[in-house]
Amino acid sequence: MAVLVTGGAGYIGSHMVLDLLEAGEEVVVVDNLSTGFRRAVPQEAAFVEGDVGDGALIARLMADYGVDAVIHFAGSIVVPDSVADPLGYYLNNTVNSRTLIAEAVRARVPHFIFSSTAAVYGIAREMPVGEDAPLQPISPYGTSKLMTEWMLRDTAIAHPLSYVALRYFNVAGADPKGRTGQSTPRATHLIKVACEAALGKRPGLEIYGRDYDTSDGTCIRDYIHVSDLIRAHGDALRHLRAGGDSAVLNCGYGHGASVLEVLDAVERAAGCTLDKRDAPRRPGDAPELIAGADRIREVLGWTPIHDDLDGIVSSALAWERKL
Numbered sequence: 580m581a582v583l584v585t586g587g588a589g590y591i592g593s594h595m596v597l598d599l600l601e602a603g604e605e606v607v608v609v610d611n612l613s614t615g616f617r618r619a620v621p622q623e624a625a626f627v628e629g630d631v632g633d634g635a636l637i638a639r640l641m642a643d644y645g646v647d648a649v650i651h652f653a654g655s656i657v658v659p660d661s662v663a664d665p666l667g668y669y670l671n672n673t674v675n676s677r678t679l680i681a682e683a684v685r686a687r688v689p690h691f692i693f694s695s696t697a698a699v700y701g702i703a704r705e706m707p708v709g710e711d712a713p714l715q716p717i718s719p720y721g722t723s724k725l726m727t728e729w730m731l732r733d734t735a736i737a738h739p740l741s742y743v744a745l746r747y748f749n750v751a752g753a754d755p756k757g758r759t760g761q762s763t764p765r766a767t768h769l770i771k772v773a774c775e776a777a778l779g780k781r782p783g784l785e786i787y788g789r790d791y792d793t794s795d796g797t798c799i800r801d802y803i804h805v806s807d808l809i810r811a812h813g814d815a816l817r818h819l820r821a822g823g824d825s826a827v828l829n830c831g832y833g834h835g836a837s838v839l840e841v842l843d844a845v846e847r848a849a850g851c852t853l854d855k856r857d858a859p860r861r862p863g864d865a866p867e868l869i870a871g872a873d874r875i876r877e878v879l880g881w882t883p884i885h886d887d888l889d890g891i892v893s894s895a896l897a898w899e900r901k902l
């Protein structure tokens with residue numbers, strides 16, 4: 580019995596692989612290394628360089644390793660890129676996911692865990708946003724993920740496949756033991772960018788909009804430590820293996836921090852003053868995005884242990900120093 584981790588050489592997937600190995604699972608990673616790194620995957624995991632859209636390869640891996648669960652991280656993740664290249668995003672996130680799901684059905688793999696996103700909500704009207712809120716993505720990225728959620732929903736009705744789709748809010752931080760972290764070049768995520776600026780890897784950073792209707796005028800996000808997110812996947816895997824029902828669950832803490840609060844935390848952790856410039860609003864940014872976080876606690880019994888912005892930022896900074 581093995582777990583197939585797609586995108587296991589990427590930021591979040593590499594944390595998952597470490598966690599599964601620690602739990603004594605057999606792990607096989609498939610990753611095309613488009614944004615991931617071979618070195619991010621420990622030797623104890625089987626690694627196959629390949630594409631999730633390659634059905635023959637996926638079929639072979641499922642058979643050879645006796646895969647009983649797929650954890651599907653592989654995808655394209657940059658929201659503005661998805662606006663510029665919608666068909667590329669629908670191909671990599673939706674069409675390739677369809678291939679993967681079809682091979683899982685064919686091989687009778689019983690369990691599937693999917694990396695979805697808060698971007699499926701678009702500009703939510705109520706905050707915190709619960710799983711039953713209207714789904715109105717405003718980017719091809721969000722739509723490409725929502726279509727995969729729907730494929731899973733319909734497939735699980737027609738075939739013996741149970742799934743958990745986890746809608747991540749803003750994932751940040753790094754492995755507390757310093758074994759992996761976010762290595763993505765040209766990253767756009769606030770905490771990553773601010774850590775690079777704090778260490779002189781870039782001259783400074785821009786604050787995209789100070790005129791939002793929020794406490795200090797900057798956008799608010801629900802930043803979740805990658806280790807807590809990974810524990811949610813472990814909980815989801817146990818839930819499915821124990822015969823639990825399929826579920827769609829938000830992954831966040833239920834409270835947020837503004838851009839200025841995040842930058843303060845980075846300055847505190849790094850002991851420096853960042854070079855910050857005010858810039859216009861970034862297209863597509865919602866003023867506030869906070870997870871309604873009750874359902875995941877009820878369904879999976881998930882309890883976060885790293886819900887602390889200073890801790891998240893410190894771990895991200897420690898990884899950035901190591902890179």
Ligand SMILES: NC(=O)c1ccc[n+]([C@@H]2O[C@H](COP(=O)([O-])OP(=O)(O)OC[C@H]3O[C@@H](n4cnc5c(N)ncnc54)[C@H](O)[C@@H]3O)[C@@H](O)[C@H]2O)c1
Pocket residue numbers: 585586587588589590591592609610611612613614615616629630631632651652653654655656671675694695696697747748749750751763
């Ligand atoms: N980082 C976040 O804040 C965030 C938020 C919401 C959802 N997500 C989702 O989490 C998942 C992982 O994101 P991440 O931040 O680790 O990104 P990442 O870019 O670091 O990881 C993605 C990995 O998938 C691989 N990959 C991409 N397309 C592939 C394909 N067709 N076949 C095989 N491998 C492929 C890449 O090489 C990379 O290793 C993504 O699906 C993303 O949409 C991330």
Ligand SMILES: O=c1ccn([C@@H]2O[C@H](COP(=O)(O)OP(=O)(O)O[C@H]3O[C@H](CO)[C@@H](O)[C@H](O)[C@H]3O)[C@@H](O)[C@H]2O)c(=O)[nH]1
Pocket residue numbers: 656658696697698747748749750767768769770772784785786787788798799800838861864868
């Ligand atoms: O240099 C920067 C980078 C970001 N921001 C702001 O910081 C906030 C957070 O931005 P970012 O870290 O880029 O995350 P989001 O745009 O909120 O999107 C992330 O979180 C979403 C879920 O909430 C996921 O769907 C996306 O994949 C993931 O990139 C936003 O208000 C940005 O405008 C800046 O002001 N300056």
